[in-house]
Amino acid sequence: MYMLNDKDTLLGHPKGLFLLFSTELWERFSYYAMRAILVIYLTDKTVNGGMGWTTAEALNLYGIYTGLVYFTPLIGGWLSDNYISKRRSLILGGSLMAMGQFVLALPDGFLPILPLHSFYLGLAFIIVGNGLFKPNVSSMLGDLYPANDKRRDGAFTIFYMGINVGSLLAGIVVGVVTGIMGWKSGFFAAGIGMLISLVIQMLFAQRYLGDIGKIPGAKLALENNKSKKEPLTKIEIDRLKVIMIMGLFVVVFWAGFEQAGGLMNLYSHDYTDRVIANFEVPSSWFQSLNPFFIIILAPILAIIWGKMGPKEPNTPVKFALALFFLALGFLCMIGAVMEQGGDLTVKTSMMWLVGAYFFHTLGELCLSPIGMAMITKLAPLRLASLMMGSWFAFNALSNYIAGVVGAHVETLGALDIFAGIAISSIIAGVVLLAFSNTLIRWMHQSEDGSCSHIHPENQTDNDEVATENKHQLV
Incomplete structure (x- = not known):
């Protein structure tokens, strides 16, 4: 386990938390700035600087990307x-x-390749780069805290607020700059955000992270075990099973939630009355509703969990709540479609979208930061980044499914899609509640303070089995 000076803290947490907070904030600004305009850019007319794709083509590409x-x-x-x-x-x-x-921001024809190929090249760089970047910020955050440190969940909540500050800024900034200078300026703004993230990391990582993240986890685990590669223990296998099973429910949640960047994004652009006192609200600004609600609701929800004390819901129950909140959000979208009454020329109230993003945000707060914290509790040190990567791989499947589902809007209709997602979410939530006790048992006390998770690289198998026998869950 990595260790830092306990006195080097801010607000009760290692200062490295706030470095990683800032690094992730600007990376998320970059990602969400681009995501806020991607589908609209693809479907906009070429005379306006767009790609002129059909809705189905754009949503399929969005899902794959x-x-x-x-x-x-x-x-x-x-x-x-x-x-x-x-x-x-x-x-x-x-x-x-x-x-x-x-x-992506380069003018068409700047590179000696076709504009479409240049577009795909930009996406490829982002995809590969994200694969190297994303799992490591989260897993380094877990490395800041000893295995039995109760501050870990709170740290991920603070970290998650950084993600959403970046997302909030992204929707607002990209809405302004693209309205003035066109789509390409939005991609340029996203690139600037990513550069800021890199500069912050390069300037302050050594000071606030020390040696954290410098040595590959597998090599460090071998050093801690005196160069012996230990097999997975039964407790580790049980905990890994929990990660995999919980991941299946994550797929259901994010497949619905990620309609925000696809079908719901197009719905806000084409079918929502966005005029307030002669000012037309940019459709990309609706992408900032989710992070805005995160920033407002995260501390409130944290206080509620704290007030509940021992009655605080465990991780599987929180995931089930997330699925139920997702369903409520899509009930709002069903209301929006019903307001149209089948007439696509009717513009619906913005309040339907506001309500949908509000409930989706509550669901996200019950699932995403809780899930990342769960990974750092359950994953063995030598597999920490890999398991964080596997967690994001579930999101990969979710996003692909979201794109495929959204692309069928022209054949199924928005009402059927929104209703189908709501029903699927409710069913998944009920199933998860039914199996929650089994999942808690497989976590082997990682959910309570009496026997917090300890990486087996720092403890012998015999000691771990003895601890498990002593504190066996009923």
Whole structure:
């Protein structure tokens, strides 16, 4: 386990948390700035600087792109654990992502290749770079805290607010700059955000992270075990099973949630009355509703969990709540479609979208930061980045499914899609509640303070089994 000076803290947390907070904030600004305009850019007329694609083509591309963005961290996490190290992966990945955004921002014809090929090249740089960057920021955050430190969940909540500050700024900034200078300026703004993230990391990482992330996790684990490669224990296998099973429910949640960047994004642009006192609200600004609600609701929800004390819901129950909130959000979207009454020329109230993003945000807060914290509790040290990558791989499948589902809007209709997602979410939530006790048992006390998770690289198998026998859950 990495250790830092306990006195080097801010607000009760290691200062490295706030460095990683800032690094992730600007990386997320970059990602969400690009995501906020991608589908609209693809479907806009070429005379306006868009690509002129059909809705189905754009949403299919969106699903493939976002799916790959969340799949490559599985490969990047494995490379970081075994060969490159987290710190090097982060710098290399961030550099590739910045290059990708700037390639997208180049005027057509600037490179000696077709504009479409230039577009795909920019996406490829972002996809590969994200694979190296994304799993390592989260896993280094877990490395800041001892295995039994109760501050870990709170740290991920603070970290998650950084993600959403970046997302909030992204929607607002890209809405302004693209309205003035066109689509390409939005990609350029995204590239600037990624450069800021890199500069922050390069200037302050050594000061506030020390040696964290410098040595590949697998090599460090071998050193801690006196160069012996230990097999997985039964407790580790049980905990890994929990990660895999919980990941299936994550797929259901994000497949619905990620309609925000696809079908819901197009709905806000084409079918929502966005005029307030003669001012037309840019459709990309609706992408900032989610992070805005995150910033407002995260501390409130944290206080509620704290007030509940021992009655605080466990991780599987929180995931089930997330699925139920997702369903409520899509009930709002069903209301929007019903307001149209089948007439696509009717513009619906913005309040339907506001309500949808509000409930989706509550669901996200019950799932995403809780899930990342769960990975750092359950994953063995030598597999930390790989398992964080696998967590994002579930998101990859979700995003691909989201794109495929959204692309059927022209044949199924928005009402059927929104209703289908709501029903699927409710069913998944009920199933998860039914199996929650089994999942808690397989976590082996990682959910309570009496026997917090300890990486087996720092403890012998015999000691771990003895601890398990002593504190066996009923």
